[in-house]
Amino acid sequence: MKLDSMYQDVILDHYKHPHGRGLRDGDAEVHHVNPTCGDEITLRVKLNGTTIADVSYEGQGCSISQASASVLNDLLVGKELTEAQKVQELFLELMQSKGKVEPDDAMEEVLEDAVAFAGVSKYPARVKCALLSWMAWKDATAQALAERETA
């Protein structure tokens, strides 16, 4: 079944057992929604110097958006900001590939579990679900940095 390419086991696992879910202390909080389907996420970023100390989140949404937030937490917490940005960009690129990018080893090295979302990129309506938490993270991080500057 073609659907299996979207709903990989990795994704369903993250969906059923999300990592790092729940709201904890953070430097900035954002609330993002996907107006087309109503998926919502509240996400906080905690920085420790240039390191991501925590990404905590809560929200409602489909398996794709929930799993994607869980994978994000796995991938980004503990990373240096510059490195995290690269991960985010690569994930964005993969999601916008319309199923045309076949993740190779180099990509898997960076994206780890997130390569499982390659199949989702074939479904335009779902790409937004997969990107919801990543856009929220980008936004929250920008806010956290901006606040630090004005502080």
Add this chain to the structure above:
Amino acid sequence: MKLDSMYQDVILDHYKHPHGRGLRDGDAEVHHVNPTCGDEITLRVKLNGTTIADVSYEGQGCSISQASASVLNDLLVGKELTEAQKVQELFLELMQSKGKVEPDDAMEEVLEDAVAFAGVSKYPARVKCALLSWMAWKDATAQALAERETA
């Protein structure tokens, strides 16, 4: 040529030599326009008791609207109001007939030259031209009567 049914000689005659054109003294004046084509008419009615003493007019418009005003002047001036209303109603009926009414002797008795407009009723865009002065006359007469009442 089918057009000849619209542009009857009678109509072209009235167009080239309009009767009663020009603005004279009146009890009420109205200005009507045909927004679709920009034809305009200013028309005054002068009553003498229940008799139509004068219908004077000025305006710009096509042969049909000009000829129709001329025919109106011919037909209605000097008539009793009730009679004039019957003429107006019959003319309206003829114009809305979409070419389906073939004027008979009885109709010609009442409408005289105005029966020449039978052919115009086949051209929906021109029916409004033919009716412009008649609607203006109806409106002006109603105003004249209303003013008399409040006076």
Add this chain to the structure above:
Amino acid sequence: MTQLPGLLDTEAIRKDFPILDRLVHDGKKLVYLDNAATSQKPRQVLDVLSDYYERYNSNVHRGVHVLAEEATAAYESARDKVAEFINAPSRNEVIFTKNASESLNLVANMLGFADEPYRVERGTEVVITEMEHHSNIVPWQLLSQRTGAKLKWFGLTDEGRLDLSNIDEVITEQTKVVSFVLVSNILGTVNPVEAIVRRAQEVGALVVVDASQAAPHMPLDVQALQADFVAFTGHKMCGPTGIGVLWGRQELLEDLPPFLGGGEMIETVSMHSSTYAPAPHKFEAGTPPIAQAIGLGAAVDYLSSIGMENIAAHEHAITAYALERLSAVPDLRIVGPVTAEDRGAAISFTLGDIHPHDVGQVLDELGIAVRVGHHCARPVCLRYGIPATTRASFYLYSTPAEVDALVEGLEHVRNFFG
């Protein structure tokens, strides 16, 4: 095959709709259950569209040439057809818009710019309900923000019906307008027009009815409704996209100011000032959706030839059957009335913890098209504490077999995420 009383001859009807033969996802038959979002179009409508563009396409109202006369006659005759379809007292009360949303915005804006006694302004109130489509919420929110009027609304009962218990507090002497949906696109509820109209008339408020989900599915009689304005949209009733209708009472249309300005809606224009044409033209600025209006005329011809009573009976039977079968699916919860009484043919539900997006995706893979999300009625989701629903909605070509396919599909969904 399941035999239900009141069903139409769907075998014959489906032949009129070319898209229903479409195969999706490697040869699966399309099961189109997204009719509340938009309906499919019969050949009879598509032929009329082609005929217009291939034979007599022209701008309307201003030409003396043949094409212009033919196009104008067809456009205005579509107005006649729509007027008859909704039993309007006068054809001049039928305004063509681009969709129901424009129709509703048109009313809201007219009332904001109107003179007394219609004017919505600070100190006055606007009443809607919690089950409105966003298109009947946001225009009134904008109006109240811009004028300072107060926006109020009726809440919902747990059963998915309007809670009118406090009607006298919601609709008051300050109320200028009450706008509500006749049939909810998310809950399926058919609302009790009479009670609301009676109270609105008591306080002298105007009544606006959003009939977007009613006009396609049941006889619509604007005189019987006793409303002042009725809005609906062509694409949900076998017509083309790009066309909507606003019906309004003649004297209101005469009294109220225009909304959009431009060609077609004027009587005379000078640089200093303009006067406006009588309704309906006063409210139709610019080149209208000519082909689309003519297409809508063909759509109401089509629907009338089948009979709105018959369509309503068909959908009632299908809805009752679907409610019965769905209620037997484990973990399925219907959001909205659970019986087919006073109920349209849109059925929203949740399926355990499985998010509607995932439900819809798996059904799609099976060729079954449903809608998922908040269906442009987010307040309803908030009210019932759910993020979204899955919605199956039926029309005159829907069959019991399609209901069966849906129910089987939902089993598959449960297994997939089980």
Add this chain to the structure above:
Amino acid sequence: MTQLPGLLDTEAIRKDFPILDRLVHDGKKLVYLDNAATSQKPRQVLDVLSDYYERYNSNVHRGVHVLAEEATAAYESARDKVAEFINAPSRNEVIFTKNASESLNLVANMLGFADEPYRVERGTEVVITEMEHHSNIVPWQLLSQRTGAKLKWFGLTDEGRLDLSNIDEVITEQTKVVSFVLVSNILGTVNPVEAIVRRAQEVGALVVVDASQAAPHMPLDVQALQADFVAFTGHKMCGPTGIGVLWGRQELLEDLPPFLGGGEMIETVSMHSSTYAPAPHKFEAGTPPIAQAIGLGAAVDYLSSIGMENIAAHEHAITAYALERLSAVPDLRIVGPVTAEDRGAAISFTLGDIHPHDVGQVLDELGIAVRVGHHCARPVCLRYGIPATTRASFYLYSTPAEVDALVEGLEHVRNFFG
């Protein structure tokens, strides 16, 4: 047959337009010279419309099923096509409306409800010109009536061009917006954008360009224009009725408030308040004209395949030829520029004392479709002291032989009323 430099292969092109084979009035060949009112549609556009309705008709943006995904992709790809066609910096700057009139009303309303620095209000000025189409006059009259802003305008020279001699008095520090037509639909004049834009920018006024008669006929580059908003309409450029475009600069679209409220244009809705989606969706309330947008996409594909430069050259040649031949008709007076320089393909004229209605009627009998009246530009008629004009307007399929037919037809008119 007349051979002119720069002509397109009309024999081939005309085969794309089914309507051009139409016979009228007992077998007369249709000579369609009413292109400024609306254009005819090529088979390539009609096929795309049928394909949409027969294969993937669905509401857009909200579905996970195949039809919804296909329809959404096609609708959004039409936006890409239009963006490319007008060289927009971003696809998100292209808003689909129902026609140019709605586009212009949209701008006027946004500016009336906007915050500083855009807000049009008492003490500010709005500038238009005396050659505007009613659709670019009435919205600004309504705006100035509603806000108390002052409406000013550029007059016309006897030659049918804008009189910019007093530009510094017309456009002042109080001017918030200058809205003008790029190519006049009645005079044919192509206006000097640069001079107006320069002065507007000097005083910080926004510039709105009505490109309704430009987009169909010449390359349109919104960046080169340096305008802030550009409006045009689909039905005049080989597209369906029911679709228009408003292009606006991204930062303005972000800053300005929405106009119509409803489904599709929101981010999140509660009964108490709503937030809006980013542009272009913020300005597209309700189900959009889906088929029509897709059809417009096909139309710009068609026009681009022929090449806008080539279309402009063709029309220039036809216009020059027509001006030459018409100027030889006794008693004929051209209203508008008498040479083809800086001139579009619409030619208005009067013929002695014969009223345009009568001219048009006799031409129609010969199968020749022209438009008569004030062409929704009544102030131009007032300016030149005429009640109306007859207008012949050409497009990519117009031929020199059609010009000849017109000239012969006018002879016939003169005899008829002689």
